[in-house]
Amino acid sequence: MEKTENSFIDPPNPRKDIEGLKPYSAPLEGRRNLLRLDFNENTVGASPLVIKTLREISKNEISIYPEYLGLKEKVVETLIKQNSSVNINSSEVGIFNGVDAAINAIFHAYGDSNDLMLTTSPTFGYYTPCAQMRGMKINSIPYEGKDFQYPFTKICEFIGQNNPKILLICNPNNPTGTRLNPERIIEISKFSSKTLVVIDELYEAFTGDSVLPFVNFQKTPNLVVLRSLSKTAGLAGLRIGFAIGNSKVINIINRVTGPYDVNSFAVAAAFAALTDQSYIDSYVNEVLKARNWLKNVFEKHHIRHHIDGGNYFLLWPKSHPKQVEQKLKLSGILIRNMDEKENLKGSIRVSIGTMEQMKRFWSAFKVIDKV
Numbered sequence: 574m575e576k577t578e579n580s581f582i583d584p585p586n587p588r589k590d591i592e593g594l595k596p597y598s599a600p601l602e603g604r605r606n607l608l609r610l611d612f613n614e615n616t617v618g619a620s621p622l623v624i625k626t627l628r629e630i631s632k633n634e635i636s637i638y639p640e641y642l643g644l645k646e647k648v649v650e651t652l653i654k655q656n657s658s659v660n661i662n663s664s665e666v667g668i669f670n671g672v673d674a675a676i677n678a679i680f681h682a683y684g685d686s687n688d689l690m691l692t693t694s695p696t697f698g699y700y701t702p703c704a705q706m707r708g709m710k711i712n713s714i715p716y717e718g719k720d721f722q723y724p725f726t727k728i729c730e731f732i733g734q735n736n737p738k739i740l741l742i743c744n745p746n747n748p749t750g751t752r753l754n755p756e757r758i759i760e761i762s763k764f765s766s767k768t769l770v771v772i773d774e775l776y777e778a779f780t781g782d783s784v785l786p787f788v789n790f791q792k793t794p795n796l797v798v799l800r801s802l803s804k805t806a807g808l809a810g811l812r813i814g815f816a817i818g819n820s821k822v823i824n825i826i827n828r829v830t831g832p833y834d835v836n837s838f839a840v841a842a843a844f845a846a847l848t849d850q851s852y853i854d855s856y857v858n859e860v861l862k863a864r865n866w867l868k869n870v871f872e873k874h875h876i877r878h879h880i881d882g883g884n885y886f887l888l889w890p891k892s893h894p895k896q897v898e899q900k901l902k903l904s905g906i907l908i909r910n911m912d913e914k915e916n917l918k919g920s921i922r923v924s925i926g927t928m929e930q931m932k933r934f935w936s937a938f939k940v941i942d943k944v
């Protein structure tokens with residue numbers, strides 16, 4: 574029976590899998606005027622060509638539903654230009670509202686209740702909630718040793734014994750920076766053709782370890798590669814990413830997305846960003862220069878660090894990570910406290926930007942942690 578006018582009525586119940594789900598912790602508000610070294614974004618902004626293109630978008634473009642014509646071809650052309658061994662065609666590319674949306678769609682399309690998702694820990698935080706949303710079981714194998722080696726043997730054994738439905742490999746891994754040789758990934762994908770092996774290559778530009786030059790998706794149809802324009806091209810706020818894999822797999826993943834999930838601004842910006850590849854390359858080079866400089870500084874001061882992979886590093890300060898995080902924020906610098914992440918006790922994660930920005934970080938950190 575309906576309650577009286579003044580009593581509160583409970584809203585309808587969500588699905589059981591959603592009821593216990595913890596919301597994914599996304600960046601907080603109020604980051605705009607600070608040096609943002611907390612979410613591995615591009616720290617200098619998108620290319621001038623991207624900005625010009627966005628400024629020129631007409632009223633008409635905004636009132637019409639987005640068009641994607643030619644974008645997949647542009648992605649293929651760019652990937653082949655970067656490495657002539659890449660052998661893909663446009664039917665093997667899917668366009669998504671950021672790689673987050675691609676990950677969610679992959680789980681939606683392939684993850685059934687009680688299926689197994691295999692991954693490593695610690696790793697990017699969005700894989701687990703996506704698996705939980707589908708009611709999947711999750712198995713995370715820890716990185717090995719003090720330098721966070723990929724647990725290759727254990728992963729292969731687990732696949733052999735349990736046939737997981739989805740294996741997520743973040744290469745290089747966020748947050749440990751662990752690198753995995755692409756040829757080993759191909760080996761892993763051969764262990765079980767029933768396992769969809771998803772390679773999250775968000776930070777590949779900073780290592781050059783892509784699996785794409787080594788794969789033929791017709792022969793290895795259980796492999797999917799994820800790429801985004803968030804981190805290198807500086808389009809995180811526009812949301813655009815790609816899934817690259819066997820055309821049947823891409824077709825399946827696209828079935829669970831809306832027809833216009835990627836907006837016209839993101840499409841226009843993506844065309845411009847891919848056209849101005851030299852801007853991305855020079856930003857990546859600047860980050861790599863800063864990464865080398867930091868590595869030397871940490872070695873010189875005997876500070877425990879891990880800086881092998883992407884545009885970020887782990888650092889173990891003498892003081893509590895929470896205090897370091899708070900004090901750096903007072904100096905206008907945002908970083909991430911990793912103290913509560915599995916195997917990362919006592920650490921912080923810091924994104925790498927330009928040399929100038931890293932020098933600013935180091936000057937502030939030195940004083941805070943009494944180096």
Ligand SMILES: Cc1ncc(COP(=O)(O)O)c(C=O)c1O
Pocket residue numbers: 612613670671672673674697743747773775800801802803809813814
């Ligand atoms: C490893 C990894 N994968 C995926 C994403 C999400 O990327 P996008 O901005 O394209 O959704 C992130 C963002 O931090 C990430 O670190």
